[in-house]
Amino acid sequence: xxxxxTLALLPLTLLMLLATPTFAEGLYQVxxxxxxxxxxxxxASQPAPDDWARDxxxxxxxxxxxxxLNSEASRLNPGNGYQVLLHRAWSQHLSGTPSRVALxxxxxxxxxxxxxxxxxxxxxxxxxxxxxxxxxxxxxSGLLSGSERLxxxxxxxxxxxxxxxxxxxxxLIRVKPL
Numbered sequence: 001x002x003x004x005x006t007l008a009l010l011p012l013t014l015l016m017l018l019a020t021p022t023f024a025e026g027l028y029q030v031x032x033x034x035x036x037x038x039x040x041x042x043x044a045s046q047p048a049p050d051d052w053a054r055d056x057x058x059x060x061x062x063x064x065x066x067x068x069l070n071s072e073a074s075r076l077n078p079g080n081g082y083q084v085l086l087h088r089a090w091s092q093h094l095s096g097t098p099s100r101v102a103l104x105x106x107x108x109x110x111x112x113x114x115x116x117x118x119x120x121x122x123x124x125x126x127x128x129x130x131x132x133x134x135x136x137x138x139x140x141s142g143l144l145s146g147s148e149r150l151x152x153x154x155x156x157x158x159x160x161x162x163x164x165x166x167x168x169x170x171x172l173i174r175v176k177p178l
Contacts, residue, residue: 036135
């Protein structure tokens with residue numbers, strides 16, 4: 001009889017284990033460092049599109065956070081063969097539905113920035129990230145003359161620093177619960 005009771009509870013126990021997410025939906029701190037690596041830039045086959053931020057929400061000033069990866073960013077210096085292009089931190093709600101933010105830095109020139117792109121985050125068992133970033137060059141009149149592109153998908157563990165490598169560009173990202 002005891003064996004039958006244990007056997008009857010097994011499917012319920014397995015269902016509870018499978019239904020429990022590893023990470024709870026909620027507020028997270030996202031921190032990103034985009035940097036150039038030593039070597040020749042790898043130009044994209046075409047420049048950044050005019051609608052580079054389509055369907056992405058800008059990071060509002062109220063969600064900006066102080067950066068915590070300052071030690072890592074300081075090691076990405078020209079003496080070591082690197083150049084930090086963007087370093088930002090913000091708070092963001094994550095859930096099973098992807099949320100996409102627009103990132104940019106530098107002076108806008110005809111709708112484009114020196115660094116621009118989107119970051120999409122979705123939280124389920126792990127945190128899935130889709131990065132699509134453009135590093136732009138401008139001519140003397142301020143028109144977009146060329147771009148490099150970092151387009152990568154990855155699966156992150158909460159709180160863990162992750163490196164995405166893409167030719168002459170790199171990205172460090174950490175997403176941790178608040």
